[in-house]
Amino acid sequence: MRLLIIEDDRESADYLVKAFREVGHVADLASDGEEGLSMADGGDYDVLVVDRMLPKRDGLSVIGALREKGNRTPVLILSALGQVDDRIKGLRAGGDDYLPKPYSFAELQARVEVLSRRNVGPAEETTYRVGDLELDRLSHRVVRGREELTLQPREFRLLEYLMKHAGQVVTRTMLLENVWDYHFDPQTNVIDVHISRLRSKIDKGFDRPLLHTIRGAGYMIRDGLR
16 A cells, blocks of 8 residues: 555554564655645555644645545545544535544554555556566565575565566656665665566576666566567
8 A cells, every 4th residue: 555644643553664664565755744744645545644733734624625626545644633523524514534542553553455446447467477577566475487485575675666567667766766765866785786686586597687777777577678
């Protein structure tokens, strides 16, 4: 899932982002209502997790503005205001679920997953194949030929993204935003290092390479040298 968390409390926000990423989701963060509205309006998110009390624009106002624009992305509201009247107000403002603070992450995760299922279109592939390389997104298993490959979590995300876009050029910017969750170029060689490590694992010892560098453009995973 791709989630947007709109939360101004830095400690809570960092905890949520880290926790959702650890269970395999992409989590972006907005720290005030105006930023959250802009990101939610321009992004393709599966679920929004919105704190009710935000600077610049409160959470209910953000949700109302999105609904007025026709944005139907499911929204879970987090709030220290947990009385029945508060929950009703949140739901009537356009929220799809309401979870009072304090909460357990396990319950939050379960509620978010339920909301995402309501918003599902055609099912995403759970297995990607390029030549004799296969990646199973559910079991996090990668096999080439008959050999099972051991990848670190970031290497797995990198390969998953490349295989999702097999046969297409994937730019450094695309990788930074979708694998590292950076929305800026940190001016480091982090991508080159991980590409090199990944290539050594999926191509070394095999007859034909699958991971190619497209000079001046980015990277591509494809079967053969067409």
